[in-house]
Amino acid sequence: MNSSSFVKVSDILPAILKKIGLTQRLEEKEILSLWAEVAGDEIAARTRAVKYARGVLHVHVAHGAWMQELHFMEQEILKKFAEKAPGARIQKIRFGAMKRE
DSSP, X not given: OOGXXXXXXXXXXXXXXXXXXXHHHHHHHHHHHHHHHHHOHHHHTXXXXXXXXXXXXXXXXXXXXXXXXXXXXXXXXXXXXXXXXXXXXXXXXXXXXXXXX
């Protein structure tokens, strides 16, 4: 076996992840984990990013007043996401009521 028959894992891993459907799940996990950092402590304390799919980030909000305020801040938050995660393709944020347990 010669060295030319070897392939770097870093060269094939993205294709394998995409083929088995993990690329989207990893992207979702990264975006959800960045929510608190992007939103800031005050907003993060009253919200929870719950899902990311097809360019839409779904965020549950504790109170209606905060939901309205966040609608006004959506473009600013999207800009912060673009700075923190340039590869993320978040186009919209949907704010909804936090479910009571």
